[in-house]
Amino acid sequence: MEKNVTLIALFAALIAALGLIPPVSLGFGVPITAQTLGVMLCGTILGARRGTFAVLLFLLLVAIGLPLLSGGRGGLGVFAGPSVGFLVGWPIGAFVTGLIVEKWRGAPLMIVAGVAAVLGSIIVMYVFGITGMAIMLDKTLLQAAGIAMVYIPGDLLKAGIAAMLTSALATARPASVLSRLNAQ
Amino acid sequence: MISLTSPVKTRAHGWPAGAKLAGLCAATVMLFMLQNPIAQTAVLAGVTGLYALPGRLFLITGLRHLRMLVPFIAVIAVWHLWSGAVAQGATIILRMLSAVALANLVTMTTRLTDMMAVVRSLAKPLTRLGLRGDVLELAIAMVIRLTPVLAHKGNLLAQSWSARSPRRAGWRIILPFTIIALDDADHVAEALRARGGFDALKES
Numbered sequence: 374m375e376k377n378v379t380l381i382a383l384f385a386a387l388i389a390a391l392g393l394i395p396p397v398s399l400g401f402g403v404p405i406t407a408q409t410l411g412v413m414l415c416g417t418i419l420g421a422r423r424g425t426f427a428v429l430l431f432l433l434l435v436a437i438g439l440p441l442l443s444g445g446r447g448g449l450g451v452f453a454g455p456s457v458g459f460l461v462g463w464p465i466g467a468f469v470t471g472l473i474v475e476k477w478r479g480a481p482l483m484i485v486a487g488v489a490a491v492l493g494s495i496i497v498m499y500v501f502g503i504t505g506m507a508i509m510l511d512k513t514l515l516q517a518a519g520i521a522m523v524y525i526p527g528d529l530l531k532a533g534i535a536a537m538l539t540s541a542l543a544t545a546r547p548a549s550v551l552s553r554l555n556a557q
Numbered sequence: 558m559i560s561l562t563s564p565v566k567t568r569a570h571g572w573p574a575g576a577k578l579a580g581l582c583a584a585t586v587m588l589f590m591l592q593n594p595i596a597q598t599a600v601l602a603g604v605t606g607l608y609a610l611p612g613r614l615f616l617i618t619g620l621r622h623l624r625m626l627v628p629f630i631a632v633i634a635v636w637h638l639w640s641g642a643v644a645q646g647a648t649i650i651l652r653m654l655s656a657v658a659l660a661n662l663v664t665m666t667t668r669l670t671d672m673m674a675v676v677r678s679l680a681k682p683l684t685r686l687g688l689r690g691d692v693l694e695l696a697i698a699m700v701i702r703l704t705p706v707l708a709h710k711g712n713l714l715a716q717s718w719s720a721r722s723p724r725r726a727g728w729r730i731i732l733p734f735t736i737i738a739l740d741d742a743d744h745v746a747e748a749l750r751a752r753g754g755f756d757a758l759k760e761s
Binding site: 374375376378379380381382383385386387389390393394407410414418430431433434437438439440441444446447448449450451452453454455509510511520534538541542545546549 | 560561562578581585622623625626629632633645648649653656657658659660661663664665667669672673676692695696697699700701703704706707708711728731732735736738739741742743745746749750754755
């Protein structure tokens with residue numbers, strides 16, 4: 374149990390530390406942060422349950438007032454803003470990502486982790502993010518989706534990185550990719 | 558680590574955190590029911606008044622926290638000026654500003670320890686589902702401690718990268734960074750177990 378809780382706390386801290394990396398601009402002015410990469414890694418490396426807990430722990434720290442979101446944001450305000458849906462989608466995205474990596478053993482890990490990151494941490498997360506934006510900004514789902522689309526290229530890039538990292542980690546340290554270990 | 562609680566002491570710092578949070582929930586629900594731009598303007602004026610009460614520094618800090626909304630305000634403003642539904646656009650922007658500002662106000666006037674007390678009492682019913690409050694608190698403390706440690710190790714990796722390459726390190730250091738982090742987790746878990754693990758929490 375000590376090991377599991379430490380890993381959960383560590384990955385929550387990892388999401389926070391990735392938020393300190395300055396955002397990169399993808400040519401057309403949309404800033405992308407490394408923070409959602411941390412959420413993807415929670416799913417692909419820790420697996421569904423632990424990954425979800427790590428993300429929830431991180432969000433709890435943000436909610437009680439620590440400026441851990443990229444750009445030093447935090448506090449209750451981020452949960453009242455237009456991007457609240459994405460934050461709600463984070464733990465669910467991590468869960469789906471982790472679940473796919475745990476269950477789908479038939480293909481190379483690079484492909485599995487990539488598909489899992491796209492399905493869980495992009496599609497699932499955007500479903501929640503777009504719904505939240507539609508409610509907060511009083512738009513239809515389609516209109517909100519249009520606004521949210523600007524972040525898709527950056528997230529696809531991050532899913533690719535998460536896939537490469539997970540398969541590289543599995544080569545270097547198979548025991549560290551807990552989502553693939555049978556003993557939970 | 559610096560929390561977002563304002564160092565400018567206000568009277569609201571002394572109010573019970575649970576009451577402030579419940580009030581915030583009620584106020585946010587009400588904000589979403591107001592569909593009238595004039596009423597929303599009045600609310601935002603009231604919220605701005607609350608920020609102005611403790612003085613200039615508090616107001617400026619509060620405004621700085623709202624900067625994250627600028628891109629959304631710009632998108633909504635352009636959208637509604639173009640579509641002609643200006644009153645609706647104004648309502649959306651005013652409501653968004655008030656909702657986020659009110660939530661930030663609670664964060665700025667509540668100490669981390671008071672928030673933790675709320676978390677502790679909210680976590681109590683979850684004990685039945687197997688969540689241990691003392692373990693949760695330890696985990697929160699670990700994240701607060703580990704974040705600067707990880708950031709420092711990431712910086713060291715970036716430095717050793719830039720000592721060897723003229724290019725930016727970028728994502729290439731994330732793999733060694735993750736491995737270092739996983740090693741740290743092993744060491745921390747070992748150290749916890751060596752000190753009696755989570756069972757020792759019960760006795761203290």
